[in-house]
Amino acid sequence: MKRRKMIALVVCTAVMSMLLPLPAEAQRAPYRIGYLALLPNEDATVGAPFFQRLQELGYNAGKTIIVDYRSAEGYAQRLPQLASEMVSATPDVIIAGFGTLAPKAAIAATTSIPIVFTSVGDPVGAGLVASLNQPGANVTGLSAQAKDITAKRLELLEELVPGKKLVAVLANPDTPYTVLALRELKSAASALNQPMTVFEARVVDQVAAAIDGASRSGAASIIILEDPVFLGAKRAIVELLAKARLPAIYGPRAYSEVGGLISYGPDQRQIYRRAAEYVDKILKGAAPAGLPVEQPTKFELVLNLRAAKELGIDVPPTLIARADEVIE
Template sequence: MKRREFLGVLSGAVTLPLTARAQQPAKSWRIAYLALLPGEDTSLAKPFLERLQELGYSEGRNITLLYRSADGRAERLPQLAAELVQARPEVLVTGFGTLAAKAAKGATGTIPVVFTMVGDPVGAGLVASLSRPGANVTGFSDLASEFAAKRLQLLQNLVPGQKLIAVLGNPDTPFTALALQQVQTAAAARRQPLAVFEGRTLDEVSAGIEAAIKSGAAGLMTLDDPFLLSARENIIKRVAAARLPAIYGLRDYVEANGLMSYSMDRPQTARRAADYVDRILKGAVPADLPVEQPTRFELVINLKTAKALGIEIPASLLATADEVIE
């Protein structure tokens, strides 16, 4: 995507007061953004840029924005990260997933890097610890300790009793190991039986879901990563064919006719990333900025999908939803 096209997402952004526009700073900053998935310019990057504008930054006045997207092809990330580093930005921001953040870290040990959605930044080797990142990289994790337990509880509203729950994840993603550990801990506390299935490729995803169905699973939970997100249409189609209640970790699934998602407030996280960029431009260093974990979550339910699957959503669950798609 060309930079001019990328900046078009700001058409609805907040307009700065005339007094703010009149103050012309002496320096113009370069901010780079590295995306793995297509469409991040309108999902994560848009609220990020809107928040930057609220903080007093605007294209052509005091910032230049550089955007690169791998369009879902992870193998392109190192090259794109290197291109952005060659442009010598003051800050390099990465979008969804661990792979973009790792590509950015691999490309530079000096330029500040702010990641926006990494499940296990310590396990992935991006930071030394959440409280003290220790180098040029910091950002925002999309996993909180109570997250898995809450998702399991929500699914149990549709699958009452100690019926088998299937868990689908990509073991090649560092996030999966940590998320699975939390799910298993929550399940053990609830005496909830689990069966874990792996999905590294489309064939494995299909085979995993079929195996889950044959095992007698009464519900499905996904441990989402960029690959499973890209395979969401395949997952939703197979789950729907089996009339299997499922909960996902990203609202993208529900928007693609998945049943239910419980996820972090991604626009809010993107806005917080802009706050970190602002602090770095004003002199803060990533090593002193702790990795933040999400504090705001949203439950989204697709009532149309529920009706199509013949699943009745309890009124108590609908009442707690942040959004219901009808």
């Protein structure tokens, strides 16, 4: 009798354990997030705030999410193959890293897996989305585009190197954002009666020759347009410009952090944190087509006074007062 009661109790307990709901984390396998990057070490540099924000939102790497990170290490020709391999692993969502090339590769590889791009200069002009308000299809993300931002950089450079002297521009003609940026720059230069000349570099190996050309042209300063190729080689670019004694203004603050004179652009940390929030919404059921592409709302002006001193530039106190951060 006691034996039958014991067996009945065990059976009842087993049945109840199957009927009771499991904890949320145990009910499903971890979400799989693909992260496709052109830049080397993007996950530990500009992309780090993305992972930090995911953690704040309650995601635990290795437990509730598994990240498949793949980088082309600066070689754009590797992106299509990496994107194809990533799609074959069927992630729940793909993050396409800094710039336009990683998103383009991801979009070419899938029309069904949700894609969130980060820090794209001109997503509509690049053909990534139909419009900012209604991106359409399986793609949305964060834009780094802001009206007249390149013109503002020209004005800031004039404060550091006054006198309407020749300004050089380093641009990658293969980057869609370059067309928009140069259009704004040329318009601003014309309005300010500022002479300007453009030097092109498509790959890292062409950057040194472009900077040498800018130096030989007699340019008194240079604007480095946003580009993942340039950002991946930021330390080398800053060192080349220091050797040429050519004052430069950049977009991402990462340049100023490695010795660049001045940077002004969207807060990349905010952009990547918002990308994590977009991923969170998609994992919870939101459709990418219903998430408008966000434009930057916060901008950073960073000054490196050590670089200014080495170049013999006296930074106006008014400019220092306006800076969000001053690196001594």
